[in-house]
Amino acid sequence: MTTIYKNVYVKETATIAGEYEANGPLKKYFDRTYTKDLYFGETSFEKAEIKLLRDVTALILRKSRLKEKEVDVIISGDLSNQIAASDYAMRDFDIPFLGIYNACATSSEGMIIAANFIEGKIYKKCLVTTSSHNTAAEKQYRNPTEYGTPKPDTATFTVTGGAAILLTNEKTNIKITSSTIGKVIDKNTMDVNHMGAVMAPAAADTIYRHLTDLKRAPDYYDLILTGDLGIYGKEILLDYMKTAYNLDISKQYNDCGTMIYDLKKQPVFAGGSGPACSALVNFAYIYQALKEKKFKRVLLVPTGALFSPTLFFQKESLPAIAHAISLEVVE
């Protein structure tokens, strides 16, 4: 089922990026970059990620000239166990909090929940925030970076950043026009170093349902943008869409994981990943491109591998999800 919105708008965004992201091609679109090291003055990577979320939340409140009490709800999630970065960052804000988790698809999940609340006239101002931190994620999901564990080319590189978006019922030039909630898709893939392959079928399922529900051809959109499939996952998606659904989206298609870094120069394997990957690209670059009318209709499809190290060690395969949300320029 795809939901159509008539009264949901993007009011503001805020982004903070780390060093690798600041050295990538989208540098000029970020509000702020923290490039000295990955600690940002904190004593651990986990606390550094909390700082990213705390700072980006304070930043969007300032950019949108809102007091905490004027925000109806903040919806936040991240990769850390117990979504700890969100939990601990939100201690500092006097705003009702809903914690969410859909791995790297978290920003789209939050935007859909917020859009539903606003379209339904339940709330007027909803903040959605997310973060990821490269070395915190590596430590939790794989091995501490210091171990120097080798990785294959299909691996992705977790983006360090914090990102926030404010959705409201106040008319702006950028409207949220529809959303399609993803289903959990598991094609029995077992390669934890190839998340693009794990997530591509989930993205394909959601894009197909979105276009079918709305009876739209892919060229309705100027851009269909998945979350973090990376260079190999991107190819798999195009191939899978053709094979499984007889749909060619190659003319409109791109992937945030391949856009956030300079893949020729930076040592990031198949590209970026993590909830902050699609959130930084979408809330910084895409938001600006929509404001400048470079794109007029964009379908964002952040993708998430619902990867549990515990269950992977118990020989379970890897489930994935992708949510779609469309943004359009209001003339």
Place this chain on the structure above:
Amino acid sequence: MTTIYKNVYVKETATIAGEYEANGPLKKYFDRTYTKDLYFGETSFEKAEIKLLRDVTALILRKSRLKEKEVDVIISGDLSNQIAASDYAMRDFDIPFLGIYNACATSSEGMIIAANFIEGKIYKKCLVTTSSHNTAAEKQYRNPTEYGTPKPDTATFTVTGGAAILLTNEKTNIKITSSTIGKVIDKNTMDVNHMGAVMAPAAADTIYRHLTDLKRAPDYYDLILTGDLGIYGKEILLDYMKTAYNLDISKQYNDCGTMIYDLKKQPVFAGGSGPACSALVNFAYIYQALKEKKFKRVLLVPTGALFSPTLFFQKESLPAIAHAISLEVVE
């Protein structure tokens, strides 16, 4: 901010409880009990928790005679890292999925999101599910039970169970009438074996805001029921409400953590905890009591300690949250 609902109803619930819960005073209210051991025929505690969620989801679909395609969205969360029990259970259902996490307050978070969607006429049928598993939680958060680590009396005992509730816009005798989303409250408590003390101020903040927003005295409700504060946390809450807010709720007040077990006979320390604690009590016993009109107006306040072992080892204090949702009998 407290939201009033006019068109949200409870259509059905389903509950599956483990052995300790089946030996407690609420046994007769559970739809099903799994009492042979804590594996339920699976090869690990984590897979056993997935089974709980999978089975309770299938059960509520059967009890409410719904096909998967008739459900608009399933909102689920649990205690496991990456909310893995929810992610992996939902592979088996062809239903759009939103993953949530607010620790033991997860069921109320899900109910509020679902109620907002239905009140706003975005969706018509929303399933909310949650689970917890005693030995899976002990292993992840503390020590494997086999280590025999001693615990103080203020510790609580994670409930093993799966619970589901179906909210709809179709009129039934039990209406969801309002909700108050919690804020993250951290009073610098550092005792991981006294979660009642950690969560009581969060519950107090939410109950106070709820009553103040709606200009209600505590006696508007037949019952104000917190999630899992346990016997000591319950006392702290009553004391805190009086001291901080000059409110006496003692006549209406109880706590699910003290209701699910026989605290005199069962070796469960200060009582039950875990997302399934309040969900089993509310969806089994309270739901039945409302159907029988033993209670007519109930304020549910599931409580969650947003406890991260990683950040606790880094000397961070323990944040908490509580969401309130009111259920009333329609005459």
